[in-house]
Structures are given as C-alpha cells and as structure tokens.
Amino acid sequence: MIRSVEEHQQAVLGLLRYSSSYPADSRTDLDGGGTELPLAAARGRVLAVDLQAPVSLPPFDNSQMDGYAVHVDDLGPAGGTSGRTLRVGAPIPAGIEPPDLVQGSAAPIMTGAMIPGNTGAIVPIERVTPAQFYSAADYEADAELTVDLPDTVEPGAYIRRAGSDIPAGATALAAGTLLGPAQLGLLAACGIAAVPVRRQFTVLLLTTGDEVQEPGSTPQPGKIFDANTTLLETALLDAGAAVIRHRLMDDNPTLLREALAAVADSGIHLILTTGGISQGAYEVVKQALANSSVEFLSVAMQPGGPQALGTIGGVPFLGFPGNPVSALVSFEMFLRPALTAVAGVPHPRVVLTAALEEEVSSPEAKHQVRRGWYTPRAAAGEPVGTVRLVGGPGSHLIHALAESNVLVHLPTGTGSLAAGDLVSVWLVDGMHGAPSFGIPAAHPLAVAGPGNP
Numbered sequence: 259m260i261r262s263v264e265e266h267q268q269a270v271l272g273l274l275r276y277s278s279s280y281p282a283d284s285r286t287d288l289d290g291g292g293t294e295l296p297l298a299a300a301r302g303r304v305l306a307v308d309l310q311a312p313v314s315l316p317p318f319d320n321s322q323m324d325g326y327a328v329h330v331d332d333l334g335p336a337g338g339t340s341g342r343t344l345r346v347g348a349p350i351p352a353g354i355e356p357p358d359l360v361q362g363s364a365a366p367i368m369t370g371a372m373i374p375g376n377t378g379a380i381v382p383i384e385r386v387t388p389a390q391f392y393s394a395a396d397y398e399a400d401a402e403l404t405v406d407l408p409d410t411v412e413p414g415a416y417i418r419r420a421g422s423d424i425p426a427g428a429t430a431l432a433a434g435t436l437l438g439p440a441q442l443g444l445l446a447a448c449g450i451a452a453v454p455v456r457r458q459f460t461v462l463l464l465t466t467g468d469e470v471q472e473p474g475s476t477p478q479p480g481k482i483f484d485a486n487t488t489l490l491e492t493a494l495l496d497a498g499a500a501v502i503r504h505r506l507m508d509d510n511p512t513l514l515r516e517a518l519a520a521v522a523d524s525g526i527h528l529i530l531t532t533g534g535i536s537q538g539a540y541e542v543v544k545q546a547l548a549n550s551s552v553e554f555l556s557v558a559m560q561p562g563g564p565q566a567l568g569t570i571g572g573v574p575f576l577g578f579p580g581n582p583v584s585a586l587v588s589f590e591m592f593l594r595p596a597l598t599a600v601a602g603v604p605h606p607r608v609v610l611t612a613a614l615e616e617e618v619s620s621p622e623a624k625h626q627v628r629r630g631w632y633t634p635r636a637a638a639g640e641p642v643g644t645v646r647l648v649g650g651p652g653s654h655l656i657h658a659l660a661e662s663n664v665l666v667h668l669p670t671g672t673g674s675l676a677a678g679d680l681v682s683v684w685l686v687d688g689m690h691g692a693p694s695f696g697i698p699a700a701h702p703l704a705v706a707g708p709g710n711p
C-alpha cells in the first residue's frame with residue numbers, strides 16, 4: 259500500500275493524539291507534580307498556565323535619556339522655555355528614589371533613573387548648555403551651577419511611563435507559550451524566578467542493525483558508525499522532546515521484541531526506531547513486529563519511503579528508515595509537525611519560496627525532498643531568494659545534509675524544473691542545541707545555578 263505524504267502526516271498526528279498517554283491538556287500536569295523550573299532551565303519548554311505580571315513594566319516612571327529633569331512649571335505653554343536658565347540640583351543616578359524637583363532647578367538624571375515628582379520633561383544632555391554634566395569638582399567649586407534649556411521642550415518628553423510596556427495584573431504570557439530568551443527575560447524582568455512548564459513529550463529512541471557500531475569504538479570491517487541515534491536524539495531535543503536513548507540492537511528479532519515489550523509500559527509517549535523496515539532479508543523491526551499492531555507501508559516520498567506505524571503494548575510506535583537522510587526527513591515531515599500539534603512545541607518550520615539556481619528533475623510519482631542552500635534576496639527589487647541544491651537525491655548523503663540550510667520540496671507530479679523556477683523550501687538551519695548551561699563550574703565566571711551546582 260502506498261500512501262501520500264499528507265495521508266501519512268495525518269496518520270502520525272492521529273497516532274500521537276489518540277494513542278499516546280501524553281495528556282491532551284497538560285496545563286495542570288506540571289513536571290514533578292507541580293514543581294516549577296528555574297528560568298534558565300525552562301528554555302525550550304512550554305508554559306503550563308497563564309502568567310499575570312506581578313508588577314508593572316516599567317515599574318515606575320523613569321528617564322529614557324541621560325539629561326536634565328525639568329520642573330513642570332518651568333515649561334511654558336506647549337513646552338516653550340525661552341531658553342530659560344535653571345539652577346542645577348543634586349544628580350539622580352539609576353537605582354535611587356529621588357526627592358521632588360523644586361521649581362527653578364533642573365536635576366541631572368541618568369537613563370533608567372526614577373523620575374522625581376513635579377517633572378514636566380527630560381531634556382537630553384546634548385540639547386542643553388553646557389552639553390555635558392558637571393563633575394564632582396565643579397560641584398565643590400561652585401554652589402550655584404546653572405544650565406540653559408533649549409527654546410522648546412516637549413512636555414512629557416523622554417519619560418518612560420510606569421506600565422507602558424505591561425501594567426501589573428495583565429497577562430504577561432499565555433499558557434502554551436514556547437519559552438525562549440525573550441519570554442524568559444520578560445519573566446525575569448517581572449521578578450519571577452521559576453516557571454511552571456508542561457510535561458515534555460518523551461520518546462524512546464532505538465537504533466537497529468548488525469552493521470552499526472558506537473561512535474568512538476574501533477572501526478570494524480563491514481561496519482559503520484551509528485549516525486541515526488545522535489541525529490534523531492538531537493533533532494528531538496531541539497524540538498523540545500525528552501529522549502531516552504536505548505542501547506544499539508543487533509538484527510535479532512526475538513531480542514528486539516523483548517526489548518520493546520520491556521519499555522512499553524514505562525510512561526513514554528512514543529517508541530521510535532530506525533532501520534530494519536524495508537525489503538531486505540534481515541529487516542529486524544519488520545520481523546520482530548510481524549503479526550503485531552504495527553503496519554509497514556510505503557509513502558510516496560523520497561527519501562523516507564519505507565515507514566512503520568502502530569502501537570506496541572498500547573504505546574505509539576514509529577519506524578523510520580535506516581538511511582540517515584531518510585531518518586531526518588521522516589522526522590521533519592511527519593514527527594516534528596505532529597509534536598507541534600500535540601505538545602505545543604516546536605515552532606513550525608519557516609516556509610519560503612525560492613528560485614532554483616539550477617535545473618532539477620524529480621520522480622513524478624513521489625514527493626522528493628532535496629537538500630539545499632538558501633540565499634536571501636540580495637536586493638530589495640528581487641522578488642525572492644535563491645536555492646542551490648546540495649548533493650544529489652541519495653539518502654546516504656549525510657555530509658551534504660550537514661552543509662544545507664533548507665529542505666527543498668519537489669511535490670508529487672513535479673517532473674523537471676528549470677533554473678529560475680520557484681520552489682518551496684523549509685528553513686532548517688534555525689536548529690539550536692539543547693538547553694545547556696555551559697560555563698564549567700571551575701570557570702571564574704561560574705555561579706551556582708542550573709547546570710552549575
């Protein structure tokens with residue numbers, strides 16, 4: 259049986275949505291039974307509840323510029339000052355609560371400092387005379403320092419009002435928000451130190467094949483190093499999932515069946531294997547799961563044609579093909595979008611239209627996914643960016659995969675395309691490493707915190 263890409267996408271989504279024990283609404287299902295994560299540890303996670311701002315941002319009226327705070331009664335109608343000369347009051351650095359302004363005097367004030375009472379406007383230092391602040395020596399030498407204002411000052415100028423970013427009590431972040439640097443920075447600015455996050459979607463990752471050996475071990479004749487475990491583990495971590503990495507399994511169906519049965523009730527949300535699902539004589543996954551509720555099928559896609567889908571002991575199961583590019587393309591096309599729909603993370607890939615830099619042909623009966631390098635349009639007049647294909651269509655070309663920044667889609671029915679024809683590309687180089695708190699504990703800058711005990 260041959261399925262279209264769209265049909266298999268729906269099948270994978272249905273599997274995760276209806277067969278997985280992952281809670282459909284995990285808002286009340288916090289990690290650790292209601293515990294929260296410190297902000298930095300919550301990067302890449304999904305907020306479990308609506309969070310209200312406990313304080314306003316800014317928390318108080320403050321200055322947007324280094325300059326002088328001018329009394330409201332020293333500003334004429336519509337801000338006219340007639341170049342008024344004012345006495346210089348005590349400077350206001352950021353971090354203090356200043357006394358109210360006295361009419362006839364202007365207080366030197368620094369960016370971010372609290373606005374004193376009675377202030378009508380801030381005048382940037384560049385706009386007054388003298389155009390630089392007095393030194394401590396100037397203050398000691400002359401008790402009657404003065405400053406000349408410009409002819410006009412806009413009332414309220416350069417005052418950042420309390421609550422103008424967000425007022426206290428308003429929703430700072432809604433449940434379901436993916437927590438990245440900006441969102442976590444907002445929570446920190448609100449004085450929040452820990453955040454309730456949704457449970458992670460947990461995947462058991464198992465790689466099969468007599469021919470694969472662990473990276474780091476001595477190369478053996480006829481064997482290859484296991485690329486797929488690392489490739490899929492990091493792709494899943496990037497996508498916000500948690501990964502349990504199973505040891506490599508050789509082509510022994512009985513042992514594989516036992517291993518899969520042993521993990522089926524361990525609270526994981528998906529079992530994912532690579533390899534052993536096509537037409538060979540030693541297709542271990544296919545043999546181990548014969549007569550089970552796992553279906554082996556063919557999707558009209560290249561790479562990633564052979565696929566397996568079903569349940570093992572009630573736990574959703576996906577079998578990706580063993581070729582590394584096939585495994586990653588399967589992840590991008592089927593599992594990643596389903597995770598977005600079910601777990602609220604990751605963000606969908608950015609889809610762009612690009613002009614081919616060269617001609618290309620593709621099997622008409624299949625949706626071909628090529629790897630490419632996307633270059634944004636060089637000038638504003640150009641309608642779209644361009645894409646250069648990297649490597650051929652072969653699903654073993656992991657080096658070419660590593661040198662690409664987009665997946666290039668040549669949908670079913672495409673046949674051949676000329677240079678300049680438009681194609682749809684998915685931007686995949688926005689992948690970042692899993693959360694890491696990388697300063698070694700011995701580093702002089704290291705502080706106690708997540709990852710730095």
Ligand SMILES: Nc1nc2c(c(=O)[nH]1)N[C@H]1C(S)=C(S)[C@@H](COP(=O)(O)OP(=O)(O)OC[C@H]3O[C@@H](n4cnc5c(N)ncnc54)[C@H](O)[C@@H]3O)O[C@H]1N2
Pocket residue numbers: 465466467469470482483484485486487532533534535536537538541561562563564578579580581582584653
């Ligand atoms: N007669 C047919 N042969 C093949 C067909 C077919 O339709 N008829 N389909 C081909 C396609 S397309 C793919 S994709 C592969 C899928 O094969 P399997 O999923 O059964 O995977 P394996 O045979 O175990 O391995 C395929 C390939 O990938 C290498 N591999 C496997 N695991 C890893 C790993 N962890 N790290 C790196 N490389 C790995 C393996 O050595 C093979 O070269 O089947 C085609 N054959």
Ligand code: MOO
Pocket residue numbers: 559560561562563564579581583584652653
């Ligand atoms: O489907 Mo295979 O993944 O074309 O190489």
